[in-house]
Amino acid sequence: xxxxxxxxxxxxxxxxxxxxxxxxxxxxxxxxxxxxxxxxxxxxxxxxxxxxxxxxxxxxxxxxxxxxxxxxxxxxxxxxxxxxxxxxxxxxxxxxxxxxxxxxxxxxxxxxxxxxxxxxxxxxxxxxxxxxxxxxxxxxxxxxxxxxxxxxxxxxxxxxxxxxxxxxxxxxxxxxxxxxxxxxxxxxxxxxxxxxxxxxxxxxxxxxxxxxxxxxxxxxxxxxxxxxxxxxxxxxxxxxxxxxxxxxxxxxxxxxxxxxxxxxxxxxxxxxxxxxxxxxxxxxxxxxxxxxxxxxxxxxxxxxxxxxxxxxx
Amino acid sequence: xxxxxxxxxxxxxxxxxxxxxxxxxxxxxxxxxxxxxxxxxxxxxxxxxxxxxxxxxxxxxxxxxxxxxxxxxxxxxxxxxxxxxxxxxxxxxxxxxxxxxxxxxxxxxxxxxxxxxxxxxxxxxxxxxxxxxxxxxxxxxxxxxxxxxxxxxxxxxxxxxxxxxxxxxxxxxxxxxxxxxxxxxxxxxxxxxxxxxxxxxxxxxxxxxxxxxxxxxxxxxxxxxxxxxxxxxxxxxxxxxxxxxxxxxxxxxxxxxxxxxxxxxxxxxxxxxxxxxxxxxxxxxxx
Amino acid sequence: xxxxxxxxxxxxxxxxxxxxxxxxxxxxxxxxxxxxxxxxxxxxxxxxxxxxxxxxxxxxxxxxxxxxxxxxxxxxxxxxxxxxxxxxxxxxxxxxxxxxxxxxxxxxxxxxxxxxxxxxxxxxxxxxxxxxxxxxxxxxxxxxxxxxxxxxxxxxxxxxxxxxxxxxxxxxxxxxxxxxxxxxxxxxxxxxxxxxxxxxxxxxxxxxxxxxxxxxxxxxxxxxxxxxxxxxxxxxxxxxxxxxxxxxxxxxxxxxxxxxxxxxxxxxxxxxxxxxxxxxxxxxxxxxxxxxxxxxxxxxxxxxxxxxxxxxxxxxxxxxxxxxxxxxxxxxxxxxxxxxxxxxx
Numbered sequence: 001x002x003x004x005x006x007x008x009x010x011x012x013x014x015x016x017x018x019x020x021x022x023x024x025x026x027x028x029x030x031x032x033x034x035x036x037x038x039x040x041x042x043x044x045x046x047x048x049x050x051x052x053x054x055x056x057x058x059x060x061x062x063x064x065x066x067x068x069x070x071x072x073x074x075x076x077x078x079x080x081x082x083x084x085x086x087x088x089x090x091x092x093x094x095x096x097x098x099x100x101x102x103x104x105x106x107x108x109x110x111x112x113x114x115x116x117x118x119x120x121x122x123x124x125x126x127x128x129x130x131x132x133x134x135x136x137x138x139x140x141x142x143x144x145x146x147x148x149x150x151x152x153x154x155x156x157x158x159x160x161x162x163x164x165x166x167x168x169x170x171x172x173x174x175x176x177x178x179x180x181x182x183x184x185x186x187x188x189x190x191x192x193x194x195x196x197x198x199x200x201x202x203x204x205x206x207x208x209x210x211x212x213x214x215x216x217x218x219x220x221x222x223x224x225x226x227x228x229x230x231x232x233x234x235x236x237x238x239x240x241x242x243x244x245x246x247x248x249x250x251x252x253x254x255x256x257x258x259x260x261x262x263x264x265x266x267x268x269x270x271x272x273x274x275x276x277x278x279x280x281x282x283x284x285x286x287x288x289x290x291x292x293x294x295x296x297x298x299x300x301x302x303x304x305x306x307x308x309x310x311x312x313x
Numbered sequence: 314x315x316x317x318x319x320x321x322x323x324x325x326x327x328x329x330x331x332x333x334x335x336x337x338x339x340x341x342x343x344x345x346x347x348x349x350x351x352x353x354x355x356x357x358x359x360x361x362x363x364x365x366x367x368x369x370x371x372x373x374x375x376x377x378x379x380x381x382x383x384x385x386x387x388x389x390x391x392x393x394x395x396x397x398x399x400x401x402x403x404x405x406x407x408x409x410x411x412x413x414x415x416x417x418x419x420x421x422x423x424x425x426x427x428x429x430x431x432x433x434x435x436x437x438x439x440x441x442x443x444x445x446x447x448x449x450x451x452x453x454x455x456x457x458x459x460x461x462x463x464x465x466x467x468x469x470x471x472x473x474x475x476x477x478x479x480x481x482x483x484x485x486x487x488x489x490x491x492x493x494x495x496x497x498x499x500x501x502x503x504x505x506x507x508x509x510x511x512x513x514x515x516x517x518x519x520x521x522x523x524x525x526x527x528x529x530x531x532x533x534x535x536x537x538x539x540x541x542x543x544x545x546x547x548x549x550x551x552x553x554x555x556x557x558x559x560x561x562x563x564x565x566x567x568x569x570x571x572x573x574x575x576x577x578x579x580x581x582x583x584x585x586x587x588x589x590x591x592x593x594x595x596x597x598x599x600x
Numbered sequence: 601x602x603x604x605x606x607x608x609x610x611x612x613x614x615x616x617x618x619x620x621x622x623x624x625x626x627x628x629x630x631x632x633x634x635x636x637x638x639x640x641x642x643x644x645x646x647x648x649x650x651x652x653x654x655x656x657x658x659x660x661x662x663x664x665x666x667x668x669x670x671x672x673x674x675x676x677x678x679x680x681x682x683x684x685x686x687x688x689x690x691x692x693x694x695x696x697x698x699x700x701x702x703x704x705x706x707x708x709x710x711x712x713x714x715x716x717x718x719x720x721x722x723x724x725x726x727x728x729x730x731x732x733x734x735x736x737x738x739x740x741x742x743x744x745x746x747x748x749x750x751x752x753x754x755x756x757x758x759x760x761x762x763x764x765x766x767x768x769x770x771x772x773x774x775x776x777x778x779x780x781x782x783x784x785x786x787x788x789x790x791x792x793x794x795x796x797x798x799x800x801x802x803x804x805x806x807x808x809x810x811x812x813x814x815x816x817x818x819x820x821x822x823x824x825x826x827x828x829x830x831x832x833x834x835x836x837x838x839x840x841x842x843x844x845x846x847x848x849x850x851x852x853x854x855x856x857x858x859x860x861x862x863x864x865x866x867x868x869x870x871x872x873x874x875x876x877x878x879x880x881x882x883x884x885x886x887x888x889x890x891x892x893x894x895x896x897x898x899x900x901x902x903x904x905x906x907x908x909x910x911x912x913x914x915x916x917x918x919x920x921x922x923x924x925x926x927x928x929x930x931x932x933x934x935x936x937x938x939x940x941x942x943x944x945x
Binding site: 014019021022026029137138141142143145146149153157246248250252256268271272279280283286287290291 | 444
Binding site: 214218304 | 675
């Protein structure tokens, strides 16, 4: 397992390099002096000169890139004049709510999609199955921010049981405050997972080992749990993984709707204030998040399916 | 993907399959046509200015005069939604077309010539794909500044990738086919082979994809409008309207309601249409 | 009709021991619902299995043999319906049991082995865990369960059981996998083993090993086996008694030597004749003309009559019942008395 992890991590290096390259070039999309762009209104001659030197703007693009990467590795993401802090501190402070949101949304997606898909697969063409298929078609086109607005109206204004916005103070409050936002994200993921899992379960139910399990005299819940679901999970995990980028990107807009003090909210704020170091840093962090989540998904695959372990050995 | 050993279409002509279109295609297509008609003719028939202020009539609930109420500046919501249809239709077109054209060309070239062209293109694709789509678009808009034009540029810069991949894959298969080889043997120039023989075939998948991309980009465009990064007020764009309505959610929920419902209906229409189109163009695909 | 039924009852009960059969199937009927229509897959099947014997159920694909065997433990798909009959096992009619009671019987009293060990084993569970699953319940847990699993593995001659206990199915060869499947079926010491074409998906050399294993187990454990197969060679090698199935009906049954030496039904004779006899046989392979009927167009009367060289007008009218050719040797051919020696036609 350790060797697998190492090999998988090594494969990540080109991707990470690509990400840093993309972020590096992003700022240079703006015409003009990058140092001036980064400093914005704070472009005093001394600051300009300092940045010119530290970013190596008088040297080749490649050299600048190297300087950039070295700074990254030292944890230097730049300085935000708007907030008056090191960007790295800003990012770290706002990382937790976003991670909480992503985790919560994933859990909710699983909790909603899995039982529904299994039920629909067990009773084809029933009301439940029709409902699931209907949800799949319509759920895909639902704009998440509008759903967020609707849910806020329904459960925070019309029937005021949940908070309208914010993050809360304690862990318990986090769960209540983030329920609506996570639900919003989950609802956009659920149709995709539903479709994949329902098809996968239906196919697994036809497998020979399900007959064997029944012939052993096992109760249905055991047959489903140990034999059907475990084998049917793979395609659903794949769909979740493929859409992780969409999920993570979606936190930007959801954090905006629900005023959550996370990375997405930071992104929007910095756009308004033209705080380019922060924009750059948040983009980088989001991309790295996606990469990490994909790595975790690959690990999950290996745990789920022992046949993959043989390939590694 | 393309299992047929014959091209779906050959040469400059197009052979349409003589089959009855499936119901999903008809319903979805009908709704889309209605929307297009609304977008094109709506403002011509209903000539009122959707950006005109009427502060005396602000935040009125739905009534006979204003079937969906008015917003905070007294503008009729239904009027703005109808005009919004045009705006979002434009957004759909101007986000999909550049990505489709550029992406297909780049993908075709990469697939056809291979070697260094292909490698360079794929490296570029890898970099773009490493970022979450939405985040990258926002980042580019952040750098360029908000606004419709910049939004088109940003989406184009990120969105070409999907088309390039699809067309490249199709091209790599198509260039091995007998009709392509025959054209080469006959001495046709690369450009002619690409344009007249190969492109019509490899582009089919990209076109199918573009119908779903179209609506996805409208959703994207309205999300950006919602965030204030796309269409700018007072332009009547559906996402912008939903954002406007959000501040008044408690007092006037109708402002946000209608634009959202319209988006959902349109997305469902595209979903149906896309499914139906896939069935119609490639009847041998197993569903 | 009543007289013939009496003959069947007397002989099916076995010579002087009605209580001697471990399993008695009477008039089993199973239908499948397909597209709003009900198709008879199994129609009026009757046979019995003695303790400790290997009983063969022979038929071509589509003859309904899998359906017969699966219906014994009610392991049919949702669109199947048992239309009638009885399956007497240890004093109970299995067809009348509810799902809960049936679950008690499955695995513990009756075990089942399926055709393709590649599909019939769960790829994400270890072999030991899968075998042990049959032993669910408080009756054995933890260490004692592991001991019993290892004992079962040794019984089926799986080498190095301690090590292979934690192996996954994809790490084993086809023959080993089928041994695991057999271990799963018999770890709880059932009195009856149902084997649905257990060797069809295996290499020829492995087939032989598995068949010999089944014979050994039957002898050692006193366990009865119903062996479903399309291969008469397998029947000849392993079974003491056999029933021949055609279009969902038993056309002949009896001791193997008797049925093979003096077949009492034209279909059986045809099957026997189509076995290649090696380079010594003269001329071409003799098959049976025509094809087996599809489920929705089973001929009236004797289902075999369209392909039968000896069919007469009466064969079209009414399904012939199983009658005794001789004691214990039953046939469903109404002409059984006046047919020539079918073995040498």
